Amino acid sequence: MTFYFERLKTQGAARAGILHTPHGDILTPVFAPVGTQATVKAVPPRDLREVGTSLVLSNTYHLHLRPGSDLVRDLGGLHQFMQWQGPILTDSGGFQVFSLAHINRIDDDGVTFQSHIDGSRHRFTPEVSMAIQENLGADIIMAFDQCPPPTDRAVVETAVARTSDWAARCREAHPDDARQALFGIQQGGIFADLREQSSAFLRGLDFPGYAIGGLAVGESKAEMYATLDQCVPMLPEDKPRYLMGVGAPDDLAQAVKRGIDIFDCVLPTRLARHGAVFTPDGSINIGRELFKRDERPLDADCDCYCCQNFSRAYLRHLVKAKELLGHYLLSVHNIRFLIRLMEEMRRAIFEERLEAYTQCFLERYLQTV
Amino acid sequence: MTFYFERLKTQGAARAGILHTPHGDILTPVFAPVGTQATVKAVPPRDLREVGTSLVLSNTYHLHLRPGSDLVRDLGGLHQFMQWQGPILTDSGGFQVFSLAHINRIDDDGVTFQSHIDGSRHRFTPEVSMAIQENLGADIIMAFDQCPPPTDRAVVETAVARTSDWAARCREAHPDDARQALFGIQQGGIFADLREQSSAFLRGLDFPGYAIGGLAVGESKAEMYATLDQCVPMLPEDKPRYLMGVGAPDDLAQAVKRGIDIFDCVLPTRLARHGAVFTPDGSINIGRELFKRDERPLDADCDCYCCQNFSRAYLRHLVKAKELLGHYLLSVHNIRFLIRLMEEMRRAIFEERLEAYTQCFLERYLQTV
Numbered sequence: 113m114t115f116y117f118e119r120l121k122t123q124g125a126a127r128a129g130i131l132h133t134p135h136g137d138i139l140t141p142v143f144a145p146v147g148t149q150a151t152v153k154a155v156p157p158r159d160l161r162e163v164g165t166s167l168v169l170s171n172t173y174h175l176h177l178r179p180g181s182d183l184v185r186d187l188g189g190l191h192q193f194m195q196w197q198g199p200i201l202t203d204s205g206g207f208q209v210f211s212l213a214h215i216n217r218i219d220d221d222g223v224t225f226q227s228h229i230d231g232s233r234h235r236f237t238p239e240v241s242m243a244i245q246e247n248l249g250a251d252i253i254m255a256f257d258q259c260p261p262p263t264d265r266a267v268v269e270t271a272v273a274r275t276s277d278w279a280a281r282c283r284e285a286h287p288d289d290a291r292q293a294l295f296g297i298q299q300g301g302i303f304a305d306l307r308e309q310s311s312a313f314l315r316g317l318d319f320p321g322y323a324i325g326g327l328a329v330g331e332s333k334a335e336m337y338a339t340l341d342q343c344v345p346m347l348p349e350d351k352p353r354y355l356m357g358v359g360a361p362d363d364l365a366q367a368v369k370r371g372i373d374i375f376d377c378v379l380p381t382r383l384a385r386h387g388a389v390f391t392p393d394g395s396i397n398i399g400r401e402l403f404k405r406d407e408r409p410l411d412a413d414c415d416c417y418c419c420q421n422f423s424r425a426y427l428r429h430l431v432k433a434k435e436l437l438g439h440y441l442l443s444v445h446n447i448r449f450l451i452r453l454m455e456e457m458r459r460a461i462f463e464e465r466l467e468a469y470t471q472c473f474l475e476r477y478l479q480t481v
Numbered sequence: 482m483t484f485y486f487e488r489l490k491t492q493g494a495a496r497a498g499i500l501h502t503p504h505g506d507i508l509t510p511v512f513a514p515v516g517t518q519a520t521v522k523a524v525p526p527r528d529l530r531e532v533g534t535s536l537v538l539s540n541t542y543h544l545h546l547r548p549g550s551d552l553v554r555d556l557g558g559l560h561q562f563m564q565w566q567g568p569i570l571t572d573s574g575g576f577q578v579f580s581l582a583h584i585n586r587i588d589d590d591g592v593t594f595q596s597h598i599d600g601s602r603h604r605f606t607p608e609v610s611m612a613i614q615e616n617l618g619a620d621i622i623m624a625f626d627q628c629p630p631p632t633d634r635a636v637v638e639t640a641v642a643r644t645s646d647w648a649a650r651c652r653e654a655h656p657d658d659a660r661q662a663l664f665g666i667q668q669g670g671i672f673a674d675l676r677e678q679s680s681a682f683l684r685g686l687d688f689p690g691y692a693i694g695g696l697a698v699g700e701s702k703a704e705m706y707a708t709l710d711q712c713v714p715m716l717p718e719d720k721p722r723y724l725m726g727v728g729a730p731d732d733l734a735q736a737v738k739r740g741i742d743i744f745d746c747v748l749p750t751r752l753a754r755h756g757a758v759f760t761p762d763g764s765i766n767i768g769r770e771l772f773k774r775d776e777r778p779l780d781a782d783c784d785c786y787c788c789q790n791f792s793r794a795y796l797r798h799l800v801k802a803k804e805l806l807g808h809y810l811l812s813v814h815n816i817r818f819l820i821r822l823m824e825e826m827r828r829a830i831f832e833e834r835l836e837a838y839t840q841c842f843l844e845r846y847l848q849t850v
Contacts, residue, residue: 149798149799149802149804150795150798151799151804151805151806152806153804153805153806154805154806154809155806156786156806156809156810157790158786178798178801178802179773179794179797179798179801183773183774183794186774187774187776187792187794187795188776193792193794193795193798194795195790195791195795404548404552405552405555405556407556417525417527421526421564422564423556423562425548425552425556425562426519426556426562426563426564428548429518429519429547429548429562430518430520432547432548433518433547435518435520435522436520436522436523436805436808436809437520437521437522437523437524437525439805440523440525440805440809441525
């Protein structure tokens with residue numbers, strides 16, 4: 113069996129484990145940087161490895177449009193194409209179709225849409241999403257889902273019904289195999305009964321892993337944490353749990369405490385391209401005048417290439433001068449920051465001091481002391 | 482003595498040597514990538530080292546405007562600021578003032594201009610250029626010169642007279658010291674007698690190194706080579722010779738043969754940002770449809786990170802998708818290509834087969850076989 117999840121230790125709802133995949137082990141909890149178009153923006157694969165990345169996410173919607181999943185398959189699959197030999201997860205394309213594309217028609221069978229790049233017409237169904245993800249060849253692939261705005265009950269109800277139906281079709285199109293594990297996605301917005309309805313259906317399909325979708329898409333942080341309190345326990349304890357699209361450091365800390373194992377988000381690299389960086393004392397924009405002559409590293413505790421070598425003054429200069437090296441250095445740091453947070457929370461779980469660690473981290477990060 | 486030039490071997494006019502500097506030895510002939518704003522665009526310092534870079538150029542004009550040379554000085558100088566611990570060369574600012582800024586007034590004493598960034602007013606004189614370059618702290622600094630269009634004799638005559646006068650003032654403002662070597666710049670356009678007039682004056686000032694300015698600024702390649710034939714021998718044999726702003730592979734080969742030791746150019750990184758790359762068979766644009774499914778590396782002979790890992794198909798995808806990683810990978814390759822050319826020509830000089838090597842390289846690169 114090439115794909116299985118070991119829970120090694122729990123503390124409260126939190127878990128430390130290992131997710132075994134055909135391309136290597138993932139120590140959980142884990143943060144996965146996002147390589148939308150088969151590249152984590154500005155960061156070479158060897159740097160990803162250096163900052164401790166074990167899982168990279170890439171986007172089905174984008175790769176389908178460009179360069180096309182048949183091309184990626186013919187060139188040896190996504191690992192070979194982007195030269196990332198570790199585990200990869202691809203999303204289903206659902207989220208991007210609904211957020212980026214121009215929707216022509218949505219029905220119970222699937223979605224017809226126009227590319228945001230060139231207006232070309234495409235159709236995604238559960239079966240198409242599976243076929244594309246099989247071409248790409250990621251270790252973890254995702255069921256095709258509909259992610260609705262989380263607070264409109266009527267809309268969420270329809271999306272849950274459709275997501276359940278599509279999950280069953282994905283499971284049929286892609287039964288368990290040794291190469292790719294298919295995860296189901298729980299929807300239900302902020303409504304506990306709809307989350308339970310979605311989870312119950314997915315549990316019946318016995319997926320090797322489960323994701324929570326439809327959060328961090330507009331609701332408040334308090335609503336998100338309250339929803340997590342309710343919906344994480346609905347997922348099987350012995351399977352990996354993946355909270356999609358969440359990447360703020362405080363959200364990661366809150367979600368690990370509630371039993372999440374896997375995260376992905378564009379946040380660290382997107383913020384970097386706007387000059388914003390994570391520090392233990394909260395995020396800062398390094399372009400500010402304040403940092404003009406600051407000789408300190410971004411984060412004195414950080415072991416990344418950026419913090420080990422460059423001053424805030426130099427990074428500010430790169431940002432002000434719009435230099436490409438700034439995107440690289442700040443991205444490397446931001447990714448390392450989230451990965452180190454996950455490494456430290458994992459250690460805290462093993463050492464049964466997660467509560468204290470999390471409280472201490474959050475107080476400092478949110479400046480509540 | 483921290484700064485001196487050893488000629489180890491000559492073949493015809495070509496020379497192989499070592500330029501000793503306070504920040505390490507430079508094996509010549511050498512190509513220096515350009516870090517205009519204290520960063521070689523998209524390439525981290527450790528990658529520069531990896532591709533064999535021994536000398537980096539940075540621009541006085543740009544660093545004066547942003548972040549300011551006093552700030553760089555206060556933060557420990559340019560080596561510390563940009564974390565490049567090898568040798569650095571700064572230009573005088575003259576070329577950029579005349580090509581980028583809005584000139585308000587030019588007189589025998591200096592130039593008053595407005596910044597291309599924010600329109601702010603500045604004045605460069607020979608003494609100001611020396612003071613800025615002393616603040617930056619490069620190992621090699623350049624005399625403040627006026628670089629004219631190379632074919633208008635009357636304009637070139639004035640520029641030569643002014644450049645001579647300014648060279649004397651730079652030499653006085655910056656006598657030989659252990660930290661920074663000041664190079665004089667020969668001007669004279671395509672006119673041999675003006676080149677000789679300029680050289681004779683500079684030789685009288687006994688600089689530790691000499692540059693040839695005012696070429697590759699609009700004249701034909703044939704004119705440039707003919708001018709080099711005449712003007713390189715005007716420079717002292719025992720001092721390093723630097724051909725400014727030349728970076729096309731065929732021009733490098735032609736100029737090494739004629740006795741040039743040092744080159745700099747933005748070409749490898751600028752081309753990279755437009756998807757163009759050097760190969761032994763000439764330069765190609767990797768964005769072309771032709772490369773869509775090409776599994777080969779850019780250059781099968783190349784030992785760089787890009788060629789050792791990535792396919793042309795992937796690089797084409799990065800270029801078409803406008804991904805930042807493309808700038809990095811293509812820049813790394815293009816810089817490595819020029820540095821390897823210099824390494825191979827150096828070896829050919831030692832092995833007394835430079836003629837054959839150069840002919841073979843040029844025939845293949847220019848596709849004349």
